[in-house]
Each structure stands twice: as C-alpha cells, then as structure tokens.
Amino acid sequence: MSPIMSPSIQSLYPEDFAHCYGCGRLNPRGLHIETRWEEDEAVTRFVPRPHDVAVPGFVYGGLIASLIDCHAMATAAGAAERAAGRALGAGPAPRFVTAALEVHFLHPTPLGPELEIRARVRSQSERKAVVEATLTVDGRLTARARVVAVRLPATMTSGD
Amino acid sequence: MSPIMSPSIQSLYPEDFAHCYGCGRLNPRGLHIETRWEEDEAVTRFVPRPHDVAVPGFVYGGLIASLIDCHAMATAAGAAERAAGRALGAGPAPRFVTAALEVHFLHPTPLGPELEIRARVRSQSERKAVVEATLTVDGRLTARARVVAVRLPATMTSGD
Numbered sequence: 299m300s301p302i303m304s305p306s307i308q309s310l311y312p313e314d315f316a317h318c319y320g321c322g323r324l325n326p327r328g329l330h331i332e333t334r335w336e337e338d339e340a341v342t343r344f345v346p347r348p349h350d351v352a353v354p355g356f357v358y359g360g361l362i363a364s365l366i367d368c369h370a371m372a373t374a375a376g377a378a379e380r381a382a383g384r385a386l387g388a389g390p391a392p393r394f395v396t397a398a399l400e401v402h403f404l405h406p407t408p409l410g411p412e413l414e415i416r417a418r419v420r421s422q423s424e425r426k427a428v429v430e431a432t433l434t435v436d437g438r439l440t441a442r443a444r445v446v447a448v449r450l451p452a453t454m455t456s457g458d
Numbered sequence: 459m460s461p462i463m464s465p466s467i468q469s470l471y472p473e474d475f476a477h478c479y480g481c482g483r484l485n486p487r488g489l490h491i492e493t494r495w496e497e498d499e500a501v502t503r504f505v506p507r508p509h510d511v512a513v514p515g516f517v518y519g520g521l522i523a524s525l526i527d528c529h530a531m532a533t534a535a536g537a538a539e540r541a542a543g544r545a546l547g548a549g550p551a552p553r554f555v556t557a558a559l560e561v562h563f564l565h566p567t568p569l570g571p572e573l574e575i576r577a578r579v580r581s582q583s584e585r586k587a588v589v590e591a592t593l594t595v596d597g598r599l600t601a602r603a604r605v606v607a608v609r610l611p612a613t614m615t616s617g618d
Contacts, residue, residue, distance in 0.1 A: 351479055
C-alpha cells in the first residue's frame with residue numbers, strides 16, 4: 299500500500315475520541331490533521347490559512363504547537379500498534395494524550411507554503427512514548443519539538 | 459486604576475503587530491486573548507468554546523499551548539515596560555516572540571468553566587525573558603508552563 303493510500307492514524311481513532319479540535323474527523327470546526335506513516339517516520343502536512351498568523355508574514359506559534367501535539371499523539375498511537383505487531387488499520391488505533399509538549403522555534407516560519415512535520419518515537423513503553431518532531435517549510439527546518447505521550451487515562455473516558 | 463479598567467497589554471501593541479491569531483485585536487477569526495497586570499502577576503482568562511475539545515469533556519491541549527504562548531509574550535512585554543520604568547499605556551508595548559514553549563499537562567482540563575492563566579517573569583534581560591505560567595480551572599492547577607520570549611527580530615518586521 300503506498301503512503302498516499304494508507305489510512306491516516308486519526309481515521310482509526312474510535313468515534314468517541316474523534317472530536318479533537320486538532321485532528322478529530324468529527325470536529326466540524328477543527329484542523330483535521332492527518333498523520334501517515336512514510337517508511338520509518340510519521341508525517342503530516344498542513345497549509346496554514348491567512349488567519350493563522352503571528353506577525354504579518356509568519357505562522358502563529360500556537361498553530362505550530364497544535365499541529366505538533368496532535369501529530370505526536372498519532373505517532374505514538376501508530377508506534378504502539380507497530381510495537382504490538384498489528385498492522386495499521388487492522389483495528390481501532392489507541393488514543394494517547396499529551397503529558398508534556400516542548401517546542402523550540404528556531405526560525406520564524408513563513409506563512410504561505412505547506413508545512414511538513416515529521417516525527418519519530420524515541421522511546422516507548424506500554425504506557426508512554428517520547429516523540430521527537432521537526433517542522434520544515436520548503437525544506438528549511440524552523441522548529442523542533444519533544445512530546446511526551448501517555449495512554450488515555452481512565453479519568454478522561456467520561457465526559458466530565 | 460483597577461485591574462479591570464487597566465488596558466490589556468495586547469491593546470498596546472502597534473497596529474502592525476496586532477494580527478496574531480491568539481491575541482491580535484485585528485484578527486477577525488482569532489482568540490482575542492487579553493493580558494492584564496494584577497499586582498505582580500499577569501493574568502488572562504478564557505472560556506473555551508465547545509469545539510476547543512480534545513476528547514469529550516476536556517480542553518484541547520493546543521488551545522492551552524496557544525493561550526499560554528500569547529499570554530507569556532504579553533507578560534514579557536509588560537515586564538519590559540515596567541523594567542524600563544514606563545507605565546503601561548504610556549506608549550506602544552514592545553513585541554516579543556516565542557523562542558521556546560514548554561507545557562506540562564498535569565491533569566486533564568475540564569471543558570466548560572473559565573480558564574485562568576497567571577504568569578510571572580522569572581528572568582529578564584534587554585533581549586529575552588523567561589516566563590512561568592500556571593493554568594487553573596475552578597482553582598485547580600491543571601498545567602504549568604515555561605516560555606522563553608525574545609524581542610521581535612528584525613527579520614520578522616516585514617511580511618516577506
């Protein structure tokens with residue numbers, strides 16, 4: 299299956315967990331980020347809208363943090379499936395949530411071109427994964443991130 | 459001047475730098491975060507909308523990162539004015555941008571009540587400030603953050 303045709307990890311989240319503003323397919327106002335595996339990295343691409351601005355000409359850092367956050371959770375989910383020996387799409391993907399998010403903005407990110415975020419799992423246990431990610435625009439690295447993902451705790455599985 | 463009547467720091471940004479998605483008064487689709495000084499802390503409050511969801515019942519981490527990001531930049535700007543001996547509102551506020559953003563999500567943040575973010579500058583130079591922030595909901599601490607703010611570089615003062 300080619301990378302383009304492979305299902306996004308977010309498309310495999312159970313319906314109850316598919317409302318996220320950043321990546322939920324069921325959030326009508328959300329960003330609808332999609333993460334796919336390309337060889338040994340998880341990749342997402344996003345074209346910021348004109349209102350995703352920080353100062354004129356540059357992408358809002360909060361958007362960058364949001365994209366990285368959701369993408370890292372999907373990376374952790376995909377890696378957990380791989381580690382368990384399951385093919386992506388063979389069942390629902392596990393849902394991870396963010397314990398810590400650290401983003402280093404190395405250079406201003408120009409607003410206009412597509413952003414590409416690539417992520418890898420650096421360490422992994424049954425409960426937790428550490429994900430590192432890079433953001434590039436037109437091949438130039440503008441941000442680096444480290445994200446700690448944990449399995450969705452039982453306290454988050456009911457609505458309040 | 460009471461805290462309620464004091465100008466928000468964002469209202470003092472020059473027009474050229476008032477388009478930010480998180481806090482720009484001139485961004486019609488933005489969050490319009492406002493930071494005010496209350497005694498020795500900078501405070502912002504925000505009521506998430508229903509679509510600012512992570513998993514049902516809880517606030518999207520990307521929104522939390524975004525609020526903290528803009529609030530920390532305004533905190534740095536306000537502190538820089540104070541350090542220079544200028545009263546807030548006596549002139550335009552300086553514009554800082556984010557060099558690093560680190561958010562620790564200590565507990566899930568319930569979606570519904572107003573969020574309160576309080577920030578202090580921990581260290582400060584002419585060019586840079588380190589800001590620490592806490593997020594509480596109904597008095598309960600749910601996230602902590604550390605943000606490095608730097609003066610807007612000359613490379614970001616034109617649109618491309």
